[in-house]
Amino acid sequence: MKISSGAINFSTIPNQVKKLITSIREHTKNGLASKITSVKNTHTSLNEKFKTGKDSPIELALPQKIKDFFQPKDKNTLNKTLITVKNIKDTNNA
16 A cells, blocks of 8 residues: 555644544543532532542642632631632722
8 A cells, every 4th residue: 555645644643643632631621620520518518539430630729828718717717718718809800
């Protein structure tokens, strides 16, 4: 079987591979993001692994300030934290 050298364009192969890899990464990232919708009211420790379907486990490692938000010392701390989070969100949307 003969293949004409003009039938294969080798210069486009690297770009096609790059596009394919980018597409796979985006699909994986978007698919994973759509599965993680909320962390509130979870009984899983914030440092433990949990599974999202057939995918490999995901480990949530949150900064200390966010951990404190989920485990406040008292009601006043929770209220102050909620106000701070709301103000940050409002500032970002302005």
